[in-house]
Amino acid sequence: MPELPEVEVVRAGLERWIVGRRVAGVEVLHPRAIRRHQAGAGDFAARVEGRRIVSAARRGKYLWLPLATRREQPETAIVGHLGMSGQLLVLPPDAPDGPHLRVRFRFENGGRELRFVDQRTFGGLAVADLVGDPAGGRVPVPVVHIGRDPLDPAFDDEAFVRRVRSKDSEVKRILLDQTVASGIGNIYADEALWRIGIHGSRPGRRLSRAQVLDLLESVRAVMGEALAQGGTSFDALYVNVNGESGYFERSLNAYGQEGEPCARCGTPIRRIAFMNRSSYFCPSCQRAPRGRPTGRR
């Protein structure tokens, strides 16, 4: 399940292999993969073919590849999201097409092609215009609403504290809200909360400024560790840009550890249903809030 560290590994791979190349041909093999591109597959291909890819960018879990601008035309980019199972593979043309190949990009002068492969089809690609954002950067329209990620030097820690403390929602739900801080998914949310001993059901409003700052530091720590190892995956579906598995031996303290002893206190890790998925936590280190969720009356 790609979260920020995994997506960053893919971005770096695209920068290494794809930037500077000119697209010769595009083949859309499954319409769902470009469902966010309203004008359809023909338009998608037409907006990409003949263009040179000039860079590889990321915000949170979104990736984009800005395209060389034609005279009098708006700046555009190929925008991608891997969803749960998406992969961007750079492979020789004679590599066999897998059953989940959704989009293929061929480049001028032959060589390796770029393939978007996605089993569960939650991911997708689109071509979008780039617009200015308040900090002076250029981001695609579908990314405008996405907040900066905690590893971004321009991330505003105090704004994050205010945002979290202004919400009635459970803190884990706030962590997963990509408009508050981007790049955090179910795995790193559970790991970050375990690390500081806060239960994900605690309302944001009930956390102190110091606790929210600790939480932010914790998110940075778990993501930074994963990034240092080149991304983490616990699912064979995650494969890096060259087609090699991104799996690393990495001890998880909470996520997926139901029944295993907590690394801090030995209490068995518990799993509870949350937002149609699972939350893992130590019932001893991370005590559930009691009483009314918000404390208001």
Place this chain on the structure above:
DNA sequence: CATAGATCCTGTATGC
């Protein structure tokens, strides 16, 4: 507006 819940999708694992 803020918040909560449903929904999409398919391969794998598990239960009866």
Place this chain on the structure above:
DNA sequence: TGCATACAGGATCTAT
């Protein structure tokens, strides 16, 4: 063995 069900979950849409 075979069929049914649960599960994985990011982003978006709908409902309250």
